[in-house]
Amino acid sequence: MQRLGRHLLVELFDCAPDILNDLEAVQTILLAAARRAQASIVGSAFHQFSRFRLSGVVVMSGSLLSVHTWSEHQYAADIFSRGEVFRPDVVVESVIAALGAQRVSVLEVQRGIFPTSLAHGVVLGARSAPATYQYGKVTGQPTGLG
């Protein structure tokens, strides 16, 4: 089985709302996380849409790191993809700590699987009850971290 990329869907709950509202702070956190993983940063774009919402993305050589915040819910979603050239777990842990998240869920999706199947996901967060679906079969039960 060939896999072209890893894609981590990270859900961060109960974050520090003052950080989630702060475009400059979020930008600093994401860029620092990328550098900490020794990623080569080739571009970035950050934008605050409203008092409570901002989006940011860092394009790295071989990976993408993005964040979308809903600070009124103390929630942020992070995405890391094509993480072949650096350790995405290092980035995830860095962002979790910086945003002060109290609850975290990480869903890893294998991207670009050849030749038979396409979507292939493993819930990383719920280590006691891992879930895998691949090749059209569902095994295990995905759960939140509670």
Add this chain to the structure above:
Amino acid sequence: MQRLGRHLLVELFDCAPDILNDLEAVQTILLAAARRAQASIVGSAFHQFSRFRLSGVVVMSGSLLSVHTWSEHQYAADIFSRGEVFRPDVVVESVIAALGAQRVSVLEVQRGIFPTSLAHGVVLGARSAPATYQYGKVTGQPTGLG
């Protein structure tokens, strides 16, 4: 159940390799797809890493559209998130057609679900055998489009 965002993981197989290699063409396609969905574009970043690989991202008000290509495999992965303010299906169809993909898989993941569970996915592509997992239960069987 409250959901903060929709996230579409799009896998595009058997794309036209000459397009996937062309940074300017991919940039034009993504920006056109965003505009077609009447999204407000606030930033973008595109980068060609090698002869066969490029990444691009368009940050829109409320959404993110990105592409990562492996042209030697005629494969591209697209991501659309926080698609509350425009129709992500319009964007997906536009990109599929422009890249000449012959096989497509779309996995929709609901992001930011409160209060009990986190990851919640529905395979959209395999309409005859839809799969849903939510709240720690697995129902149905996700399959590729074959």
